[in-house]
Amino acid sequence: MQQARKGSAMRGAIGVDLGGSHVMAAVVDEVGEIHGTFEQDIEDHTPASVVEILATVVRSAIESSKHEIAGIGIGSPGNIDPGTGTIRYSPNFGWENVPLGQRVRELFPKYTVFLGNDARCATLGEYVHGVGQGTKDFVLLTLGTGIGGGIVSNGILALGHQMGAGEIGHHQIRPDSGFVCGCGKVGCFEAQASGTGLIRHAMRLAPSFPRSVLLDVPREKLGSKAIRKAAQTGDQHALAAWTAYCDDLAIGLANVIAFVNPEVIALGGGVSSAGDFMLDRIKPLVELRTTMVPRGTTRIVRATLGNDAGAVGAATAAMRGGLLARLPPTAVA
Numbered sequence: 001m002q003q004a005r006k007g008s009a010m011r012g013a014i015g016v017d018l019g020g021s022h023v024m025a026a027v028v029d030e031v032g033e034i035h036g037t038f039e040q041d042i043e044d045h046t047p048a049s050v051v052e053i054l055a056t057v058v059r060s061a062i063e064s065s066k067h068e069i070a071g072i073g074i075g076s077p078g079n080i081d082p083g084t085g086t087i088r089y090s091p092n093f094g095w096e097n098v099p100l101g102q103r104v105r106e107l108f109p110k111y112t113v114f115l116g117n118d119a120r121c122a123t124l125g126e127y128v129h130g131v132g133q134g135t136k137d138f139v140l141l142t143l144g145t146g147i148g149g150g151i152v153s154n155g156i157l158a159l160g161h162q163m164g165a166g167e168i169g170h171h172q173i174r175p176d177s178g179f180v181c182g183c184g185k186v187g188c189f190e191a192q193a194s195g196t197g198l199i200r201h202a203m204r205l206a207p208s209f210p211r212s213v214l215l216d217v218p219r220e221k222l223g224s225k226a227i228r229k230a231a232q233t234g235d236q237h238a239l240a241a242w243t244a245y246c247d248d249l250a251i252g253l254a255n256v257i258a259f260v261n262p263e264v265i266a267l268g269g270g271v272s273s274a275g276d277f278m279l280d281r282i283k284p285l286v287e288l289r290t291t292m293v294p295r296g297t298t299r300i301v302r303a304t305l306g307n308d309a310g311a312v313g314a315a316t317a318a319m320r321g322g323l324l325a326r327l328p329p330t331a332v333a
């Protein structure tokens with residue numbers, strides 16, 4: 001545990017994880033530890049309503065904090081201009097050009113406000129305070145409803161020409177035979193290898209397995225966890241879905257290795273809780289598909305910050321004044 005500096009409160013920031021149906025604000029200190037979270041569901045997606053709910057949880061977090069709050073960092077889905085804090089496009093909210101950062105700044109004029117893409121924020125959090133520590137080349141992939149990701153290359157978080165770097169979920173791995181992706185393309189990595197992808201593999205294979213235990217699960221309750229657990233107990237249908245899923249995941253991971261040659265790829269999100277049951281299966285498949293890059297030089301591990309990565313990363317960005325993966329040498333104590 002870090003000690004607070006004598007005579008002054010420890011520095012911290014408010015990190016906000018803004019999702020399509022839920023918002024969470026956390027008080028996060030300089031070493032990435034969370035000191036209290038405040039959450040609310042989002043039902044009304046109009047910008048005014050989302051801003052109001054967001055402001056409520058942020059206010060609660062600030063009031064609860066014993067830290068010297070350096071700023072408010074918000075990780076939001078969508079393509080975001082971090083300079084202005086404008087959400088250019090967010091499919092989750094159906095927004096275009098919403099100046100969310102500006103609205104929050106008006107409500108909290110005492111604080112600096114940073115707004116960035118949620119997956120990039122999570123990557124920063126995991127890189128600075130999680131399993132990415134000590135590496136220079138790092139990739140985070142969150143296998144949830146979709147696939148969120150981010151790339152750190154030579155110690156710098158890749159943002160891209162128009163903030164689009166790291167959209168790993170939307171490179172196509174099965175353009176001819178895959179599932180339709182939320183983005184409109186066919187066979188995107190996200191469509192095949194997210195938690196939703198696992199469910200779709202199970203659905204597609206269902207006609208071949210009339211005795212599957214998965215058929216006893218009500219359709220609305222058929223989640224990726226139920227499929228993974230059935231696979232672990234040896235159900236043939238679930239195992240076939242799991243095998244198809246891991247094949248697709250491995251294709252994408254080998255592509256990521258070819259693109260950025262990371263030292264570590266961290267897997268987060270619901271499906272990654274399968275742990276070794278997943279890692280033991282995918283590692284040899286990734287090796288098999290790794291060419292040109294020296295084999296066995298990328299470690300594939302589980303992410304360690306879990307659902308907190310986004311809020312921790314957003315707070316870290318607020319404290320650093322942006323998505324800086326590595327502080328300039330002069331700023332390092």
Ligand SMILES: [Zn+2]
Nearest residue numbers: 170181183188
């Ligand atoms: Zn896509």
